[in-house]
Amino acid sequence: MDIAPNTPLIDRLGRTHTSLRVSVTDRCNIRCFYCMPLENVRFKPRDELLTFEEMTRVVRVAARHGINKLRLTGGEPLVRSNLSQLIRMLKQVPGIAEIALTTNGILLPDQAADLKSAGLDRLNVSLDALSEAMFERITRRQGVQKVLAGIAAAQAAGFDNVRLNAVAIQNLTEGEIVPLANFARENDLHLRFIEFMPLDADRAWDKSQVLSGRQLREIIARDVAPLNEVKRDDQSQPAVDYQYADGVQRVGFISSVTQPFCGTCNRLRITAEGQLRNCLFGTEEWDARRIVRNAGTDADLSELLHSCVQAKKPSHGMDSPEFVPPERAMYQIGG
Numbered sequence: 001m002d003i004a005p006n007t008p009l010i011d012r013l014g015r016t017h018t019s020l021r022v023s024v025t026d027r028c029n030i031r032c033f034y035c036m037p038l039e040n041v042r043f044k045p046r047d048e049l050l051t052f053e054e055m056t057r058v059v060r061v062a063a064r065h066g067i068n069k070l071r072l073t074g075g076e077p078l079v080r081s082n083l084s085q086l087i088r089m090l091k092q093v094p095g096i097a098e099i100a101l102t103t104n105g106i107l108l109p110d111q112a113a114d115l116k117s118a119g120l121d122r123l124n125v126s127l128d129a130l131s132e133a134m135f136e137r138i139t140r141r142q143g144v145q146k147v148l149a150g151i152a153a154a155q156a157a158g159f160d161n162v163r164l165n166a167v168a169i170q171n172l173t174e175g176e177i178v179p180l181a182n183f184a185r186e187n188d189l190h191l192r193f194i195e196f197m198p199l200d201a202d203r204a205w206d207k208s209q210v211l212s213g214r215q216l217r218e219i220i221a222r223d224v225a226p227l228n229e230v231k232r233d234d235q236s237q238p239a240v241d242y243q244y245a246d247g248v249q250r251v252g253f254i255s256s257v258t259q260p261f262c263g264t265c266n267r268l269r270i271t272a273e274g275q276l277r278n279c280l281f282g283t284e285e286w287d288a289r290r291i292v293r294n295a296g297t298d299a300d301l302s303e304l305l306h307s308c309v310q311a312k313k314p315s316h317g318m319d320s321p322e323f324v325p326p327e328r329a330m331y332q333i334g335g
């Protein structure tokens, strides 16, 4: 297959891919039960992870095919040393318009200023509970105060529109919803709730644990303030946003389980060891590391990107009786 350098990454359903999630590590400093196992985590050996140069090369080729937005993730991206250096390298790639990062926030007090000066554009901080007891139940570690200090450090460093991501779990985190919403409104944070997806390493997910976007919206409209849906400018955004009727902030709902948005998906992923994926729930991977470590050419990478996109399925198929969760858990893919 000969692919011209600027051929866009359009799949068989006409979805144009412009966003790439880059996992920089599978390691993490906490142990959220919906993502990692509590013990005996098997991390990839360091030499299997892509180097910053290797990641930048893959991104450079992807950008020639229309990727313009990057999100750095993991594992916990801030445990990868010198992450700011990677951001500086990626900022130089022609065509990359925005670099965002998703973090659990624990290391932000030390790193926020550095990330800002490296050119990071946007920050999402994940926080599911404000009570230390619930935070510890979820993450199997202590850390709320560090995350709160991290959010404050990010805002002090000049990050505007920091987003707060909260996974909501039925029969567990109901008591956190209203405090999180109020906290976000008081601190100028755009809160988004995410439905619990079957990507936990323990494979204990059950549909009965999903607190749906709709349920969350009803609780917030009843107990915080009435909500008005915001018209979506960008259809590929997974969150449906609502404006509080009193004008103070917005809140969003990412209903990946109950209202999948696969039809407008524009994302690709690359794992920390350089495997391209076209879906969180995909079972197939395309090996970019083999190419970059074996004297492969940019044309080989172009071909790999296009093969990955061409094989994308119409939807994640979670509702089908044949659905099997991917072998890898969230921290191994890059959320």
Ligand code: SAM
Pocket (backbone or CB within 6 Å): 028, 034, 035, 073, 074, 075, 076, 077, 102, 103, 104, 124, 125, 126, 165, 166, 167, 194, 195, 196, 197, 198, 199, 200, 330, 331, 334, 335
């Ligand atoms: N460690 C960083 C963090 O937690 O923000 C980045 C990686 S984490 C895998 C990215 C996002 O995925 C987080 O917001 C996390 O809450 C979410 N996540 C992890 N496992 C999930 C699951 N099973 N269902 C829904 N969201 C999940």
Ligand code: SF4
Pocket (backbone or CB within 6 Å): 028, 029, 030, 031, 032, 035, 036, 074, 075, 076, 104, 330, 331
């Ligand atoms: Fe770590 Fe993020 Fe997974 Fe939690 S969700 S265990 S913070 S990678």
